[in-house]
Amino acid sequence: MNQPLAYIHPQAKIARNVVIEPFSTIHKNVTIDEGTWIGPNVTIFEGARIGKNVKIFPGASISAVPQDLKYKGEETETFIGDNTVVREYVTVSRGTDDRDKTVIGSNCLLMAYVHVAHDCIIGDNCIIANAVQIAGHVTVQDYAIIGGSSAIHQFVKVGAHSMLSGGSLVRKDVPPYTKAAREPLTYCGINSIGLRRRGFSSEKINEIQEIYRYVFLKGLNNSKALDLVELELAPSKERDEIINFIRSSDRGVMKGYSY
Known part of the structure; x- marks a missing residue:
């Protein structure tokens, strides 16, 4: 059910039971799969590939041009996996010719004001808390949890099942199964509860x-x-x-x- 106050480019491919709320804009070369909800005032740019049962909340910007001066307009994509929730004012940039894509996996939660830059690969079942800033070319593996207001340096890798404290400044790779906190970022045991x-x-x-x-x-x-x-x-x-x-x-x- 598409509201008449939403703009949907005629070349966008939208499944029949997708809900797009008023004042959202869907550009050309976008695909949105079944059961997805696009809240009001969402902008989805070219190259977005959005899976099933995704929820995108007001103010989010998906697949925008990378904030990278090396980007020369090459055709790239942004993938968001099934059942992922993208909360208010999240920004996700599409890829450059490095990886040609930005990927957010399935069953993820991106809380409000998260930024995911170009060429990032976010695995499945990840939780990224409010106002986390992820620079370009970062890899976050499955089941990682990143605490609010953390900042992750470009090209960093965050291992599977790891947990980062809120406010972390992540300049180095975080191995799988670990907990990380303090400044500079330090091993604080394994994520045994998780x-x-x-x-x-x-x-x-x-x-x-x-x-x-x-x-x-x-x-x-x-x-x-x-x-x-x-x-x-x-x-x-x-x-x-x-x-x-x-x-x-x-x-x-x-x-x-x-x-």
Whole structure:
């Protein structure tokens, strides 16, 4: 049911049961899938690909031209996955020719005033709290939680199941399963409560905790710590994921806990 006061470009592809409220603008080369609700005063620019049962609240701007002086008008896209909620005044820029797209996964919650810049990849089931500012080319993996008013530097990676304290300044990569807080951003243990809620066993949580004792609490450099983890701890999906994340980090990982 489309309100007559909304503008929808005739070339936009809108599923029949999408609701678009008054004063919203849908540009050409946009697709919106079934069951999605577009609130009033939303602007959806070219290149947006919006999934099923998405809710976009008033004032949001989706797939705007990147805030990147290198952008030369190339055709790029923005993807928003099924069941994601985009709250008031969120801004999401479309990609550049680096990744050609900006992606927000399924079942995510982006709270009010979040900014997701060009070429970001946000995984599934992520929660990004109010006024978080995410610079370009950032990767946030599945189930990450980012506290309000945090700022994430360009090209940073935030690992799966991690949790960042509100107000964090994220200049380095945050490995999976960890909690991060303080300034400068510091390892504060593993996200054990989140892991339990998602069905991780006590044995698995203890295994992850033991890996990070090597990485962050024994005073070793990352190379030596990971070599010892491989040598002394049994292989597992989580162990290998942590090792690969840290070894592939371009910006380096956050610092270990210190008193």
